[in-house]
Amino acid sequence: MVSEPHILLTGENLALGMPRREMLPEYHRWENDPRTILGYGNQWAQAWEVRESGWERQRGNSRYQQFEVVRLDDHQAIGVTVLQINTFVQTAEFVIVLAPETRGRGYATEATRLTLDWAFHLGALRMVWLKVLQPNRAGIAAYEKAGFRQSGRLRQSGFWLGQPVDELLMDALPEDFPGPSAVTAAIEG
Template sequence: MRRLTDTDSAIAYSTDLLRSDRIYLREVRDEDLGQFTRWWNDPATLTLQQSTARPVPEGATVDRFREWTRTMTLQDFGLAVVRASDDTLIGQAGLKLEQYGRSAEFVIVLGPEYTSQGYGTEAVRLMLRFGFAELGLHRIELWVWAYNTRAIAAYRSAGFIEEGRRRDVAFHNGQYCDEVIMSVLENEWRRSAERQQDSAS
């Protein structure tokens, strides 16, 4: 990773920290919360986000996202995912920090119309960089339903490793489903980031 040696290198680091070629991460605004709620209750995402597929009242969902995306505390960092080409809001990503152990849980919601286009993988990589390079985390984990194969592929591409399963914890369509636990450690992320940097140069 490039060291901060002068003003220009510090500016370059902060400019690129939350930005990739196609997306950037910014603060969550009040006007974003309604869109988050619509995505959360979209029939296409119900079984991907919830253990029981049911719409949640708008007020409760807005309150949930407002709580998740508080960036003024040291416990939760929630950011909006925005397409760089036209400043369109396409999702939300966050880290829920644990008090001890320098670890956090990663969460993400993308609008169904923006999935399967590589945006999710880019958002995951940006949040990992933010968590490890800026927040000094040691471990980032996530939980994902086993049938959410697209998300699992994106997480693996970003460096997450499956470390276990909670068996038969969700029930949809008359059948039980596993929840996959994945994580990535800071040294694993750093090695992966260095390889990506070397291949790009």
């Protein structure tokens, strides 16, 4: 039996929650979906043993903040977002993975916004950045709607369908955050 999600921050359709160990097989399934592998520019799936052994290291690492993305209408986990924090300069790299069956519904934008909201209003980060493969138009559009802006390019540094492609660098600053804030609404409410 799967435990109820521990909700940390509630948005319109989604919430951020604490990751649950019993959900690790689902996280692993999402991460090894061919479209996820393509989107990350990887070539190979990750073995279960590798993913499982990384769980405890990640959970004990304060520089690796992971959130479970939960759909509010049925409390189903549908994804994970991560902030890989550089504590020296108070910035973080953003990573997201959604369950393959939930893509194309606007969840990436809301999950990204909620994570940025947490990063800026609770985590006091100065900037959050990400890399996205240039052919990933849906990802780029979702990130832009959430407040990211294109800031650079790594030429031919990734792979898309077996071909080298550019990776776009995108970043967001607190002043780029498209309100309203779920964090401040929770505090003021």
